[in-house]
Amino acid sequence: MDTLKKFSKIALAAVVAVGMASCTEEKGGDGGSKPTSNVIVSGLISSNTTWSSDNIYQLAGRVVVDENVTLTIEPGTIIKGQTETGSLASVLIISRGGKIDAEGTAANPIIFTSLDDNIEKGQRVGTNLSRTQNELWGGLIILGKAPISAENGDTETNIEGLPANEPYGLYGGTDVNDNSGTLKYVSVRHGGTTIGEGNEINGITFGGVGAGTVVDQVEVYATLDDGIECFGGSVNINNALIYFQGDDGVDLDMNYSGTFTNFAVIHGDGIGTDEGLEIDGPENSTYTNGMFSLVNGTVTALGNDGSPADLKSKAQGTITNVKFSYPDGATLKVRASYQNDCADSKTDAFTHLTDATPTLVIAGSEFDGGVSVYTGSTDNNDVDCTVPAVDQTAAEAVVVSTTATGADMSVWSWTCASERGEL
Numbered sequence: 001m002d003t004l005k006k007f008s009k010i011a012l013a014a015v016v017a018v019g020m021a022s023c024t025e026e027k028g029g030d031g032g033s034k035p036t037s038n039v040i041v042s043g044l045i046s047s048n049t050t051w052s053s054d055n056i057y058q059l060a061g062r063v064v065v066d067e068n069v070t071l072t073i074e075p076g077t078i079i080k081g082q083t084e085t086g087s088l089a090s091v092l093i094i095s096r097g098g099k100i101d102a103e104g105t106a107a108n109p110i111i112f113t114s115l116d117d118n119i120e121k122g123q124r125v126g127t128n129l130s131r132t133q134n135e136l137w138g139g140l141i142i143l144g145k146a147p148i149s150a151e152n153g154d155t156e157t158n159i160e161g162l163p164a165n166e167p168y169g170l171y172g173g174t175d176v177n178d179n180s181g182t183l184k185y186v187s188v189r190h191g192g193t194t195i196g197e198g199n200e201i202n203g204i205t206f207g208g209v210g211a212g213t214v215v216d217q218v219e220v221y222a223t224l225d226d227g228i229e230c231f232g233g234s235v236n237i238n239n240a241l242i243y244f245q246g247d248d249g250v251d252l253d254m255n256y257s258g259t260f261t262n263f264a265v266i267h268g269d270g271i272g273t274d275e276g277l278e279i280d281g282p283e284n285s286t287y288t289n290g291m292f293s294l295v296n297g298t299v300t301a302l303g304n305d306g307s308p309a310d311l312k313s314k315a316q317g318t319i320t321n322v323k324f325s326y327p328d329g330a331t332l333k334v335r336a337s338y339q340n341d342c343a344d345s346k347t348d349a350f351t352h353l354t355d356a357t358p359t360l361v362i363a364g365s366e367f368d369g370g371v372s373v374y375t376g377s378t379d380n381n382d383v384d385c386t387v388p389a390v391d392q393t394a395a396e397a398v399v400v401s402t403t404a405t406g407a408d409m410s411v412w413s414w415t416c417a418s419e420r421g422e423l
Helices: 002-010 349-354 389-398
Strands: 020-027 033-045 049-051 056-065 070-073 078-081 091-094 099-103 110-114 139-143 181-189 193-196 199-201 204-207 214-223 228-231 236-245 250-253 259-267 275-279 292-301 307-311 317-325 332-335 337-339 344-346 360-363 371-374
Touching (some): 139 181, 228 236, 259 275, 275 292, 292 307, 307 317, 332 349, 349 360
Parallel strands (some): 049 070, 056 091, 099 181, 181 214, 236 259
Antiparallel strands (some): 193 199
């Protein structure tokens, strides 16, 4: 556990700093009232720990589960992050080599939310926060030892949203089947924050998380930045609902090679929402063969903000039976790059899509606005390139809308969005 000694000294010199903060009141057996207190948690968790549904846990700043340590969270437990933003935001971090065992149930989900949320023990939703209220705390970050393709050929790097010099922020490795634990029936609400340009905390962040990790039935509700972002890794994610994210719904980076099965992204106006899906491939020369799969999805805008998908730098993988619904006919975007005075295509999402043996495939999917090829870059000679009409035509020939069933929305009856009648 030497890698986190630095952090343990900084974070209140605490393994788990436990305090009592009067939060709400509940009725006692004699008809009177008694204070309900939160268990305040801060700093490093350095031994196996269980959080009970008998308590509400209050995250005070960064809480880190050390390597070789498991944090177990009982069904029905509520965790509230203190209301801070930026670098002071509360966040739960499962460090590389640590584990989280958070197995809720449909009747008793595990809920991460803001201290501002008036939800109480035994409840599944509060009443005072709406789907547009985000950035009230940080989020959940899980880090592992699975392969990534980071900038400059790095096989490991530091996760965004945390100080770059802290060892507990490292992720990546060589173990495709690395196991960071279990998330089942977990809802993350009203979080997300911006640390700096291109440096944010998402609803749920997976960094180099391996296929040995179980993720099934998760909800991200009202987050400032991305709903779920995967930086490389191979974790498979089943039954994921992202509802009203401020940036992208599902964001895949560094050659994520797992599978999302049965997922939905539902976003709306007024919160800075961007893409339903944003997907990048490898960033450099390491781990270039991994490919993502997105299967049985629904991506929907409840307004005119945002667009269905942006298949960006060297994106490679498969999108199957995904139903995109956008009232203004927004297009699926595919990035192209050029060289030799814009005469020749360079390897990018467009070439992966249109090669004779494509490594980017959109099949059995339905969308309103077609596909558009774009380039925001210049070629080797700093010449601004315009996408040739022949390339736009080539993309349209292989990306054809058809009837799709999309996600099975009935599996999310347990979620905050469903409880509030928003699905």
